[in-house]
Amino acid sequence: MLLLKKIYNIIICVLFLVMFFQCNPYPQKIKMHKQQYEYYLATIYKPYPMEIIRFEKPFPLVPKKHGPVLLTHFDSTNFLSKLILDTLVKELSVYKNLDSLKYIYNIENQWIGTINYSLRDPNFVIIHHTAQNSCLQTLETFTKAKTKVSAHYVICKNGKIYQMLNDNLKAWHAGYSKWGDVENLNAVSIGIELDNNGLEPFDTAQINSLLILLQILKKKYKIPTQNFIGHGDIAPIRKNDPSILFPWEVLAQAGFGLWVDINDSTEIQAVLPKKVALQYLGYSTKDTVAAWRAFKRHYLKDTTASVTSFNDSIILHKLVNKKINYGFSTQ
Numbered sequence: 001m002l003l004l005k006k007i008y009n010i011i012i013c014v015l016f017l018v019m020f021f022q023c024n025p026y027p028q029k030i031k032m033h034k035q036q037y038e039y040y041l042a043t044i045y046k047p048y049p050m051e052i053i054r055f056e057k058p059f060p061l062v063p064k065k066h067g068p069v070l071l072t073h074f075d076s077t078n079f080l081s082k083l084i085l086d087t088l089v090k091e092l093s094v095y096k097n098l099d100s101l102k103y104i105y106n107i108e109n110q111w112i113g114t115i116n117y118s119l120r121d122p123n124f125v126i127i128h129h130t131a132q133n134s135c136l137q138t139l140e141t142f143t144k145a146k147t148k149v150s151a152h153y154v155i156c157k158n159g160k161i162y163q164m165l166n167d168n169l170k171a172w173h174a175g176y177s178k179w180g181d182v183e184n185l186n187a188v189s190i191g192i193e194l195d196n197n198g199l200e201p202f203d204t205a206q207i208n209s210l211l212i213l214l215q216i217l218k219k220k221y222k223i224p225t226q227n228f229i230g231h232g233d234i235a236p237i238r239k240n241d242p243s244i245l246f247p248w249e250v251l252a253q254a255g256f257g258l259w260v261d262i263n264d265s266t267e268i269q270a271v272l273p274k275k276v277a278l279q280y281l282g283y284s285t286k287d288t289v290a291a292w293r294a295f296k297r298h299y300l301k302d303t304t305a306s307v308t309s310f311n312d313s314i315i316l317h318k319l320v321n322k323k324i325n326y327g328f329s330t331q
């Protein structure tokens, strides 16, 4: 009798195993999926890119100064920052959580995890001035929960760069924003804040550090030349940074953003109505006056909103031409 019971139990176990493997044809795949996932988590937790990028250094480098050890009062926010990442990771790690599928009730649906995936890369760089009085003040602003603002990088006047968030995660720097048909630029961009009160010139050491950082970001994420823009460009009604003192022409010479001056020899190929040309560059014309002001601040270093002069219009159309040409280039 005892023997019969043992045989019965064995048969039940075997049946259970057979059923398990029949119901789940992907046990191996799930294991691989989890392995891949853990690999990417390890990548996120690295504070700097894993891959060492080698590039030419055409700009004078700011010597590394070994100043006072990082302000210890940021230890607690470093800890909290990691805690928030842990929470996000926990949410993602429930891979059977059906994400958008969970909102579909009336159509048959099922999650089957692919093993071929990676983190999403940014495709824009948005440049800001902090409108604050010091780097320390900005670092404190970005580490207080009540402010609800942050950036990936903060560059001080002396050229020191602070990274505050992994490039693949979303910082809260742009707010409501639109550029061309892309809305919510936070989702697709890196935010860089320059310590500057908005009324003073930008320091050379700071711009040098910015150029070096941009070179790394452009190469690593293949960010198109025309996608290096300012906060005031993507939120013209609310924002005016960076100010007219920001050297966009220096950035453009190094391959970051579009620029033309009046002596530029580019032929104008297509003359569009001025408002359409402005939209083609990327500006939202929901408030036309604000859009013109943003355009003139960026490309003409002018704080007025009206485009009346012939030269203004020429620059607008040459920029459109450049954007068309970049769109067709293979860079």
Ligand SMILES: [Zn+2]
Pocket (backbone or CB within 6 Å): 127, 128, 129, 173, 231, 239, 241
């Ligand atoms: Zn800003």
